[in-house]
Amino acid sequence: MTAQVIPPRSGTAFVLQRGQRLTVIDPEGEQVSDMVAFALEDQDEAISSGRTLDYASRLFLTAGDPLYSNRSRVMLQIERDDVGRHDFLLTPCSADTFRIIYGHDRPHRGCLGNLAEALAPWGIGEDRIPVAFNIFMHVDIDGTSGALKVLPPKSRAGDRIVFRAETDLLIGLTACSAEQSNNFAFKPIHYRID
Numbered sequence: 001m002t003a004q005v006i007p008p009r010s011g012t013a014f015v016l017q018r019g020q021r022l023t024v025i026d027p028e029g030e031q032v033s034d035m036v037a038f039a040l041e042d043q044d045e046a047i048s049s050g051r052t053l054d055y056a057s058r059l060f061l062t063a064g065d066p067l068y069s070n071r072s073r074v075m076l077q078i079e080r081d082d083v084g085r086h087d088f089l090l091t092p093c094s095a096d097t098f099r100i101i102y103g104h105d106r107p108h109r110g111c112l113g114n115l116a117e118a119l120a121p122w123g124i125g126e127d128r129i130p131v132a133f134n135i136f137m138h139v140d141i142d143g144t145s146g147a148l149k150v151l152p153p154k155s156r157a158g159d160r161i162v163f164r165a166e167t168d169l170l171i172g173l174t175a176c177s178a179e180q181s182n183n184f185a186f187k188p189i190h191y192r193i194d
């Protein structure tokens with residue numbers, strides 16, 4: 001499969017079958033992609049930041065780490081990771097993010113709105129979208145105070161991360177819309193299913 005393009009500040013959704021691999025590529029560098037996953041058969045089962053971080057006992061996940069669902073099943077396995085820094089704490093950016101953090105009067109709908117539109121054909125609305133695995137998002141954490149700082153991604157042009165699906169999944173994927181997350185430039189994201 002040739003790489004599919006997610007244009008800047010947009011998102012998409014697709015089925016990823018068990019055993020298939022999803023490669024997410026940052027074609028230009030310093031661009032974040034929010035990823036959510038639902039079990040295809042029962043979409044009340046979704047990717048879970050809390051369970052995954054609990055079982056990993058670590059905040060920073062990379063090649064070899066599994067991503068769990070709210071039912072403690074492994075949904076995805078990270079097989080390759082060129083960057084080694086992603087975020088699994090913060091929710092997808094949204095109109096409220098831009099209103100509360102950035103003070104925008106007429107905010108963009110953000111990754112949350114883009115994911116909700118892409119997932120609407122499966123009946124999934126905003127309220128069911130969990131904390132995303134924020135690919136390439138660089139959140140610095142002060143070990144003492146726990147203070148969070150969003151820094152430019154460490155990804156360079158062409159860097160990629162590869163996931164293997166451990167069950168049949170519905171995936172939502174974006175080219176993130178938040179200024180801070182992407183070093184104040186919006187770029188596309190490429191992905192491939194093999």
Ligand SMILES: [Zn+2]
Pocket residue numbers: 034092093110111112174175176177178
């Ligand atoms: Zn975003």
